[in-house]
Amino acid sequence: MKKRIPALSLLLALLLTVSAAAVGGTGNFVRTRQYSGQFSDLPAASVFYDNVSALYEYGLSVGKGDGTFGLADSVTVNQAVIFAGRIRSLYDHGDPETGADDFRAPGQAAYEPYDRYLRSLGILGDELEGLYGTVATRGTVAHILAGILPEEALPAVNAGVVDLARSAPSFLPDLHDGTAWLEDILTLYRCGVTQGSDGFGTFYPDAPITRGALAAMLTRMVDPGLRISLSWDVAADLSAAGTTYGDLILRETRAVTAPATREEVEMAVAHMLSRNESTLYLKYGSLTSDRAREIMQQALAAAKSCCEQSYNTVNCTFDPNTGAIMLAFSALNCSAEETAAYREYTLDAAIAVHDQLWADGTITAAMTDYEKAAVYFDWICRACAYDYDAGSESLSHIAYSLFSRGKAVCDGYTGAYNLLLKLEGIRCRALSNDSHIWTVAELDGTEYHIDTTWGDSLGVFPDYRYFAMSEETSRRFHPW
Known part of the structure; x- marks a missing residue:
């Protein structure tokens, strides 16, 4: 007599089986082996010891056939793809090989099932065609690794400092808009997978990568305890301090x-x-x-x-x-000593404003001159109120008053605004008629007229009709 299984019980059993097979996540990143000196070229003092031993314990590498790991050996693109496929498979299936198993076929090159697995997930495309047998550069490896784990598995713990460093002259010096795989490289910085090769984050994107350096990147992806928390002093590099x-x-x-x-x-x-x-x-x-x-x-x-x-x-x-x-x-017929004191205070205050706007990300290196000028226009209009009681000898006629008292008349507004623009390296000058003065600035190759005084005339928020005016528009407001 056949034993009958209730339909509901059978359905539940199937659901549980399917669910168990489909479970993926960082919980699958478990060290299943114990490293005990398997690699003869890995001394305990090596800077890569923790990473290479972890790579072995996570089941991602058994080293080379001669019992070494090959710390200083170069890596080919196809080898990097194999490692990437293993990490994704470990994440998806709890085993570094399962993901590639469905893509194995006779006569394949060793990397092909891993490559096809990653392509099936949309992680790789055909961008590596022709490169598989070549020595991998650090930039190419960054591209291969940057997309293999979802964001929740590899959070951008260093996003703030990295984005700030993109604006700092001394940091990430060899990464620029024309760098191949730039965003993938930056992803690895943001996620704590790399810190570059020196205290300024120099990456050497076109240099070959060694197996030791690759092991460091791979194990930081699977083990949060190995990830890097960047402590770059970027703010000091962004400062305009010392400007005269x-x-x-x-x-x-x-x-x-x-x-x-x-x-x-x-x-x-x-x-x-x-x-x-x-x-x-x-x-x-x-x-x-x-x-x-x-x-x-x-x-x-x-x-x-x-x-x-x-x-x-x-x-x-x-x-x-x-x-x-x-x-x-x-300034205002003051003595040389008084004038020097006003100027010193004003420049220090303007530098502080500049540094703060860069430090909090309000201004970044990715912004155009036009966008930076708009930020400072907004700041001036919100920081100052027009001094209707100012006489001809009032401090409100110089930028000092805006920074120290939050009050100014047109030449104080314009002086403060031009000072901030010039701290950004933006060429500008003041233009005046018999009763008023305003800014003419060159923004991204185009000359604009900007009137911060009248921009502040609404009293509640800036009036952008007076920002980035053409000469024709400016003449309609204040002919000269």
């Missing part, structure tokens, strides 16, 4: 001892500013009062076009007989 006012003169300059035209006066003033000086000495053969006054006015206009420098007054002395003229610039 002279560094903000972003044009070519040269000394002109007897400027004859307005353009030559502007050149002479720019040269003075680039040297962090506040006094301009000129020498003509002879000089009339009218000509001295004209030179003084042209020089003051040139200084005001660089209003981030805070020089908005000038004292002129000259000798009509020798033609010697001295122009001493200051």
